[in-house]
Amino acid sequence: MLNKTVARNFLVITTIFLISCTTHKGETTMDTNLIFGKGNKAPGAIFTNTVWVNMLHTDEEKVFDTQVYDVVFEPAARTYWHSHPGGQILLATSGSGYYQEKGKPARKLEKGDVVAIPPEVVHWHGAAPQSEFVHIGMSTKVHEGPAAWAGPVTDEQYNEATAE
Amino acid sequence: MLNKTVARNFLVITTIFLISCTTHKGETTMDTNLIFGKGNKAPGAIFTNTVWVNMLHTDEEKVFDTQVYDVVFEPAARTYWHSHPGGQILLATSGSGYYQEKGKPARKLEKGDVVAIPPEVVHWHGAAPQSEFVHIGMSTKVHEGPAAWAGPVTDEQYNEATAE
Numbered sequence: 001m002l003n004k005t006v007a008r009n010f011l012v013i014t015t016i017f018l019i020s021c022t023t024h025k026g027e028t029t030m031d032t033n034l035i036f037g038k039g040n041k042a043p044g045a046i047f048t049n050t051v052w053v054n055m056l057h058t059d060e061e062k063v064f065d066t067q068v069y070d071v072v073f074e075p076a077a078r079t080y081w082h083s084h085p086g087g088q089i090l091l092a093t094s095g096s097g098y099y100q101e102k103g104k105p106a107r108k109l110e111k112g113d114v115v116a117i118p119p120e121v122v123h124w125h126g127a128a129p130q131s132e133f134v135h136i137g138m139s140t141k142v143h144e145g146p147a148a149w150a151g152p153v154t155d156e157q158y159n160e161a162t163a164e
Numbered sequence: 165m166l167n168k169t170v171a172r173n174f175l176v177i178t179t180i181f182l183i184s185c186t187t188h189k190g191e192t193t194m195d196t197n198l199i200f201g202k203g204n205k206a207p208g209a210i211f212t213n214t215v216w217v218n219m220l221h222t223d224e225e226k227v228f229d230t231q232v233y234d235v236v237f238e239p240a241a242r243t244y245w246h247s248h249p250g251g252q253i254l255l256a257t258s259g260s261g262y263y264q265e266k267g268k269p270a271r272k273l274e275k276g277d278v279v280a281i282p283p284e285v286v287h288w289h290g291a292a293p294q295s296e297f298v299h300i301g302m303s304t305k306v307h308e309g310p311a312a313w314a315g316p317v318t319d320e321q322y323n324e325a326t327a328e
Contacts, residue, residue: 035275063282063283064304065303065304068253092165093199112200141228
C-alpha cells in the first residue's frame with residue numbers, strides 16, 4: 001500500500017516538473033521572438049506568405065530621416081525583390097533567415113547578424129523554409145524616397161537560394 | 165526495501181528535473197540579453213559605472229548617415245548628460261532602464277519600448293538601480309556631428325530620477 005502511494009506521488013510530481021519545464025521553455029521562446037509584438041499583417045502585394053510588421057518609428061515629422069520597424073516572417077515568408085534609394089540596415093534578432101542580392105548567392109542570417117544594404121541594391125530578405133525569422137529594419141535617408149518593388153521571389157528562386 | 169528504492173529514485177529524478185529547469189531558464193535569459201554580444205567596455209569619461217558597447221554599424225563610408233550600436237548597462241550604470249545634433253532612437257530589448265530629458269521626470273523603459281530623442285535635447289539613459297538594461301541605439305543624421313557631452317548624472321540626480 002505504501003509502495004503504491006510513493007509510486008503515485010512520484011508520478012504526479014515528475015509530471016508537474018515536466019509540465020513546468022515545458023511551460024518555462026515555451027514562455028521564454030515566445031518572449032525572445034516578440035521583443036516588440038507582432039504588429040500588423042503585411043500586404044500580400046510586396047510579401048510572399050505571412051509577414052507581420054510593427055512600425056516602431058514612422059518619422060512622420062521628418063526629424064530623424066530614418067524609419068524603424070520590426071518584422072516577423074513565418075517560415076518560407078519573404079519580401080518581393082526591392083531596393084531602397086536611401087539604403088536599409090537589418091538586425092536579425094530571432095530564428096533563421098536569408099538575405100540575397102540579385103545575381104549573388106544568398107547569405108544565411110541568424111540572431112545577432114547585421115546587414116547593411118546600400119542604396120539601389122536589388123535584394124530580398126525573409127525566413128528560412130522551416131524557421132520563423134525576426135529582424136529589426138531601418139530605412140535610412142528616407143528623404144531619398146520610398147522603396148522600389150520589383151516582383152515576387154518565385155518559389156524556384158527561393159528554393160535555389162535556400163538549398164543547403 | 166522496495167520502498168526505499170522507489171523513494172531514492174524519486175529523489176534522484178526530481179533533482180534532475182529541478183537542475184534541468186534551472187539550466188533552461190539560465191541559458192535562455194543569457195541568450196535574451198545577448199542578441200549581439202557584449203562588445204567592449206565603454207570609456208568612463210562619458211558613462212558612470214560599467215557599460216558595454218557593441219558597434220553594429222559604424223558607417224565609416226558615410227553611406228547610410230546612421231550609426232547603430234547595442235549597449236549593455238550593468239545595474240545603476242548610465243550615460244553622462246548629452247545631446248546629439250542629428251538625434252537618436254533607442255530600442256529597449258532587455259531588463260529595466262530609464263530615459264530622462266533635462267528638467268523633466270524620468271521615463272521608465274522596459275523591453276519593447278522605443279524612445280525618439282530629437283536633435284539637441286539634453287538627456288541621459290541607463291539601467292535601473294537593481295536591473296541590467298540593454299538597448300539598441302541609432303544615431304541618426306550623423307553628418308550633423310558627434311554627441312555633445314555635459315558631465316555626469318550625479319548619484320543624487322540618479323537616485324531622485326529612479327525613486328519609485
